[in-house]
Amino acid sequence: MKSWFIRGALALAIVPALAAAQTGADNARPITIDDAVRLAVQYSPATVASRNSERSGEAGVTFAKSQFLPSLTATYSANNQGGTQFIQGVPVPISGLPWTYQRGLSAGVTVFDGGRNWYNYKAAGASLDAAVASDVSQRYAVALSVKVQYYAILAAREQESAARRQLEEAQQSLQVASAKMQAGAATRADSLTAALSVGTAQLAILNAQNLLLNANAALTRLVASPVMVTAVAADTSDIGRVDIDEGSLTKMALEGPAVRAAAALFAVSHAVHQSATTPYIPSLTASGRYGQNPKATQGFLFGGGPTSTSTSFGINISYPIFNNYSREQTLILARIGEDNAEANLRDAKFLAQQNLTTYLVNYNTAQQTIALQLLQIQSATENLRVQTQRYNIGTALQVDVTTAQAALDLARFNLIQARLNARTAKANIEALIGRDLK
Numbered sequence: 001m002k003s004w005f006i007r008g009a010l011a012l013a014i015v016p017a018l019a020a021a022q023t024g025a026d027n028a029r030p031i032t033i034d035d036a037v038r039l040a041v042q043y044s045p046a047t048v049a050s051r052n053s054e055r056s057g058e059a060g061v062t063f064a065k066s067q068f069l070p071s072l073t074a075t076y077s078a079n080n081q082g083g084t085q086f087i088q089g090v091p092v093p094i095s096g097l098p099w100t101y102q103r104g105l106s107a108g109v110t111v112f113d114g115g116r117n118w119y120n121y122k123a124a125g126a127s128l129d130a131a132v133a134s135d136v137s138q139r140y141a142v143a144l145s146v147k148v149q150y151y152a153i154l155a156a157r158e159q160e161s162a163a164r165r166q167l168e169e170a171q172q173s174l175q176v177a178s179a180k181m182q183a184g185a186a187t188r189a190d191s192l193t194a195a196l197s198v199g200t201a202q203l204a205i206l207n208a209q210n211l212l213l214n215a216n217a218a219l220t221r222l223v224a225s226p227v228m229v230t231a232v233a234a235d236t237s238d239i240g241r242v243d244i245d246e247g248s249l250t251k252m253a254l255e256g257p258a259v260r261a262a263a264a265l266f267a268v269s270h271a272v273h274q275s276a277t278t279p280y281i282p283s284l285t286a287s288g289r290y291g292q293n294p295k296a297t298q299g300f301l302f303g304g305g306p307t308s309t310s311t312s313f314g315i316n317i318s319y320p321i322f323n324n325y326s327r328e329q330t331l332i333l334a335r336i337g338e339d340n341a342e343a344n345l346r347d348a349k350f351l352a353q354q355n356l357t358t359y360l361v362n363y364n365t366a367q368q369t370i371a372l373q374l375l376q377i378q379s380a381t382e383n384l385r386v387q388t389q390r391y392n393i394g395t396a397l398q399v400d401v402t403t404a405q406a407a408l409d410l411a412r413f414n415l416i417q418a419r420l421n422a423r424t425a426k427a428n429i430e431a432l433i434g435r436d437l438k
Contacts, residue, residue: 028216028230033150036223037143043224044142050135057128064124067117070109077102078303097296101303104291104310111315114281115274123271130264137257140431146222147427152215153231155420160208162412166405167201169384173401174198176392190398197402204409239370239419240426242363242437249360252433253352262341262348269334269341276334279327282319288312352432359428366422373415380408 031039041047080098084091110117174194180186216230223229242249253259291310294303320327384404390396430437 028220028228029225030232031219031223031225031229032232033147036146036150036219036229039223039225040142040146041139044138044222046138047135047142050131050138054128054131054135057124057131060124061121061128064117064121067110067120070107073106075102075104075106076303078300080300097298099297099300101294101296102291103294103303104289106287106289108285108287110283110285112282112284114278114283116278116283119271119275119278123268123275126264126267126271130261130268133257133261133264136434137261140257140434142222144427144431146219148424149215149219149222150231151420151423151427153212153219154423155416156208156212156215157231157233158416158419159413160205160212162409162416163201163204163208166204166409166412167198169405169408170194170197170201173388173398173405176388177398185394186398193398193402197405239422240437242360242426242429244437246356246360249356249429249433250353252435253356254349256352256432257434258432259345259348259352262345266338266341266345269338273331273334273338276327276331279320279323279330282317285316285318287314287316355432356429359425359432363422363425363429366418366425369418370415370422373411373418376411377408377415380404380411384408 079100081096081100082094082098084093086092174191174197177186177190177194181188181191212230216228219231220227220229244252289310289312292303292307293310294307295305297305384401384407387396387400387404391398391401426437
């Protein structure tokens with residue numbers, strides 16, 4: 001009687017929470033991993049900012065190109081002059097027609113600047129390349145975040161499924177223990193141990209459902225969905241494979257978005273360094289102007305009528321002999337920036353190799369763990385069957401059944417964790433090389 005009381009108390013305490021968690025998970029809308037990644041890349045603040053950086057880089061290239069073209073300015077002015085002036089101490093109205101006009105067209109071009117515009121153009125192009133590489137890196141970083149949550153949902157479902165199987169086995173064990181206790185063939189400790197196993201399984205289901213709800217909420221935020229979303233159940237069995245050899249992956253990693261961005265930033269700093277040397281070279285500019293001075297009028301006539309004209313053309317050569325060490329300061333800062341960028345590029349390459357090694361080791365270890373845990377589950381399942389039969393005929397204790405059940409539960413958990421590790425490692429490799437591995 002007491003065992004049934006314990007079972008009832010556990011049910012009253014845990015079942016409502018299980019029902020609430022299950023209801024929240026059932027209301028989520030399934031979404032494929034490809035759709036989740038697409039939506040997250042579209043709406044993530046990080047990818048929006050990276051796309052805008054790319055647009056800014058394109059504008060910078062256009063501006064740098066325009067510096068090779070001459071400037072052209074059109075002017076027009078109309079002035080009205082009135083009032084009085086003193087003549088021999090007597091105020092006299094200003095004579096002449098009040099409205100005067102001027103209009104003109106002026107142009108200027110930099111003939112030679114020591115290569116400054118060219119180096120600025122190269123720096124703008126490299127900045128655009130860096131923005132493009134950064135955009136790719138951000139897209140795969142967002143995709144990695146989505147995949148981590150997506151795979152967490154799959155792992156939570158696997159944990160819930162394993163916990164439900166654990167609950168079924170614990171309930172069967174409790175029925176046997178209760179029947180044997182009623183018949184006087186078992187002690188109350190056996191029944192209590194089996195009841196606690198049922199409660200442990202119910203808690204495992206609740207924990208798995210809580211993990212599922214949390215992962216659903218995180219995925220919903222990443223994809224910016226107004227309703228709760230979850231992973232498609234059909235994706236649970238898909239782990240994915242890395243069929244490319246390590247040498248090819250290393251080459252891809254060294255050409256990945258992070259390394260490309262660092263290389264582009266180094267190219268920017270090199271061009272800025274070259275541009276900083278141009279103030280030591282004289283610059284040559286040319287300018288010209290054509291102007292018209294229409295005849296003054298009594299009323300405003302937009303400057304129509306007879307006009308006089310004027311033209312001018314000039315060449316200017318300039319060289320700063322001393323500018324308070326401004327050139328030297330700019331050059332030193334440019335050299336420092338180039339040295340730092342070169343060091344960052346070198347470190348980015350080594351970091352890519354290090355990360356690839358880590359991710360491959362994690363992936364291969366997870367795959368081997370999966371194979372080992374599948375065998376462990378078979379062994380633990382058989383051991384549980386044997387211990388259950390021995391307990392039924394009285395040659396084993398309930399603690400032996402509980403121990404066998406715990407070993408099986410641990411093997412299932414380790415298998416689920418290994419699958420999650422394999423999926424996560426594969427997603428990390430994809431983010432590192434900047435391409436999907438189907």
